[in-house]
Amino acid sequence: MAVADVEVEVLIVGGGPVGLAARALLDRWGVRTLLVEKHDGLSPFPRSRLVNVRSMEIFRRIGVAEAITAQAFPPEFGRIRFRDTLRDHDFATAGMVGINAPIPESPALGVITSQDRLEPTLLAAADSPVRFWVELTDLIEAGDGVVGVLTDHRGGGTTRVHARYVLAADGANSTVRQLLGIGTTGPGALGRFTIVVFDADLRRWSADQPAGVYFTARGSFAPLYPEGGWAWVGPSPEQGSDPEWPDLISRSLGPGPEVKVEVLRLQHWVMNAFVAQRFTHGRILLAGDAAHAVPVFGGMGMNAGIADVHNLCWKLAGVLRGWAAPGLLETYEPERHPVAERTLAQAVANTRRAVEVQRRRHDQLQHGSTASEQVELPWTDRFFDQLELILGYAYASDAVLAENTAPASADAALPASAAPALAAGTTPAFSDADPAAPGRRVPHLVAAGRSTLDACGEWFTVLTADPARWRRYAAAQSSTAAYPLRVEPLSVAQAAHCGLGPHGALLVRPDDHIAARFGGPPGDDTLGTALAAVTGH
Template sequence: MAVADAEVDVVIVGGGPVGLTARALLERWGVRVLLVEKRRELSPFPRSRLVNVRSMEIFRQLGVADTITAGAFPPEYGRIRFRDTFIASDFASAGMVGINAPIPESPVIGVVTSQDRLEPVLLNAGSAPVRFGVELCEVREEGEQVVGVLVDHASGARTRVRARYLLAADGANSTVRQQLGIGATGPGALGNTTTVVFDADLRRWSADQPAGVYFTAYGTVIPLYPEGGWAWFGPTPEDSAQTDWRTVVQRALGGDVPVDVLRVQHWVLNAFVADQFVNGRIVLAGDAAHGMPIAGGLGMNAGIGDVHNLCWKLAGVCQGWAAPSLLASYATERHPVAHRTLGQAVANTQLMIQVQHKRREQLQTGSAQSQVELPWTEAYFAQLGLVLGVAYDTDDVAAMPSDSTKGSPASAGPELPDTGTDYRPTPQPGHRMPHQWLTAGHSTLDALGEWFTLLTPDPASWRQPSTASWPLHVETLPRECLDSYDLGPHGALLVRPDGHIAAHWKDHAPGAAALHDALVAATRRG
């Protein structure tokens, strides 16, 4: 019996954190979505470990930040500790800024949590159909549609799905990227890595010195959940099939700590950025678009940023208030972010490996000293420049009038430092909307949603019939916030649905059609 084709607006391939976040975002826009995942269930492995402060802002918008925090480690685990072995004393330590304590630049704080604990929360954040155990094996464009051939691994049945667009979030070995023949730039595979999930009673050496990551000379040890569970990861030995993983873990722990090995997973440490993020009606996001080394927890969070940038544009095109050409700005905006993030992640990885190798050599030669010279300062791990300081410099943003130019093209601001450590809040077009408290517990970021937001102390002067074609919400900005945004009593900020500023008028609109023209530029629909 023939099965009718499924028809949706967007089909998402991949049920990891990035694909699940995209599903929740698109569903809030009213976009018809189908997600397919070749695994039979959510991954049981911890994998990604860090939800940074920007991702938590996005999850706050989705209404799941509190649930994620409730299942995560408390802030004191937002720290990295370096030890010869797990049971030894620290020879260095560094805090994760935005994780280990609240910061004034955001209404939220990031968390240390395991991916297998995060994914169920994101799955429950939406109700759009999800098909587990179903793999996309073919994809092609037909006119104004993408047609995918799906295979159900349980029944062997082959069906088709027709969609206006396909979002590939199917990992570093993306089937979609390979079928499209999209190449990649970067170091590539940095090495084979193994994760060992194990049980052990390590409270004696961790209760008073908590951390999200313990780097040892013999691999990295991480706590999995607040209630217990541990994992070790390190380079995969050549004879991995014959490796006694219990012995490997015990060497990193030090002493004769009883260890119960539960699961072992081998994977490749990737470092690349795809040459294309958009190919016709197919877009790449997350690890399908960029493989990041795990040091610094940048990969998954970069993917969350991808779909936050992308999904409002897909919704606008599907619903008619944005032109199809707007999707090209996804690649224009996120490609430089991916390259900058990859550079930071590779640098982090190289520094971590350098310290581990140097310390291991010292231990083996008997020359270990009480102090180890480290190749960084603690500020190196303060990555708010990468996390909150992302600035987009596209034609859409550059066409917006700025506070300083009163109608002439605006710059998206200065380049971020190479290390991404510095973050300077600014109301300039292209930047993330700076956080300010409007009332107790209600941030300016909470005013954002499935709409463009106009923040102004003078809303009556800015409501115009000519803007009815776009989803637009006007928010009254208290006068005590004006200095923070460099606004006068009649000024305004226009903020995109992804929280980035589209236009800034210091004290008045430069013309009656200014807001209309700004929305036209931001959506390419005029």
């Protein structure tokens, strides 16, 4: 059997949303990649359906947010509804914050869409090669890279790929994680479930009360596409049993007029709940479900994976292009592992909360409750309390500098009470936290119709109310050390909101997180010292 050799900078294993997002991000940095996927094409199943507000911010950067929104449901579908059966009235409901209406913390709006609509859009966002039905079967670490052994299930050939780095986004049953012998912590498998994709006319029970998902005692129902189609998700039948799925779906709708159900396809899957003990192994890095598999309640799993690769890809690019030291990649795990742990804990709590709603309703029915009685929701109006988790966390690593890194200066920040009001709709919800502390995502502030997030990109960004002064020092750094660096203006009010004096600045990383904050004007080595420290260069 012929063996071919290929050389790339990054080998991406896994062609789901996380692997495809990594490919698109690295393509914007000009990094040569090869993505391999062991299945024969993109997933035909809807699976992950919620693209949260942080992921949409990242997709704005890639340039695909508008295309994703165009195929998604309108905001009124950003709601969950609990019913005894789909034919009944709601006994509980909650809006998905950041999905059902704009929020002041972000310029983006999350959407409800199906993974089989999302993946083709991400695939089209880059030109680097993708090979389907090609499986990674072995990894061999070399001194200056990794050799991946690939088996082509279509042609039967074998390929050795010489890569500087391997990014594993190959799912909860990750081959890469297993080859490396990396263990996991957490509850593990929570149960076996089945998703059934079907066609039926259910408008009578959904058109006037749209939702992204209807939780019922007989399984969950979800509209798939704006033009039609449905999915049912419920516990898998006992092994050996093979139900008549159209009949099962019809019965699950509840008593009432017969509805014609056409089953199109189905998939059995295991709901996992774990975090990998390590996210890195030499030049091999885990992301997405390979690093952390979380229950579906709250829709955080895929989105956490997209945030993983947004954190990781600029670091890979910096190391491969020479303006960052290899040690920068060592900051990936200490930054993302704690977020994965918190995400898993929240998703498990979400699952318990959803089950609690159904339990309370069951108790009401047992005691003769009428259908109109409401169940008190065991969560706040911020859907499953997740907004702070996806926008409010702060990284702590060597790629984030502690305060007071700039030379001492009398240029203190304005007191908040003395600062003019910010533009309408820009006050963060996390009022008990410093919105521009190093490690946090840069706050969304609007100036001249543009968000501070849109001023950032594939470069380090200096945000300041004194851009002329900082541009002089930035030009010197870009010319001598080849750092990708830009300076963008803030208003004096916005600078004060960020804890800056009129000549201070934020240094924002390419993943929108604040690397350093300088209260006063720069000295000769302020930027150079900070950039060298952040990049380990």
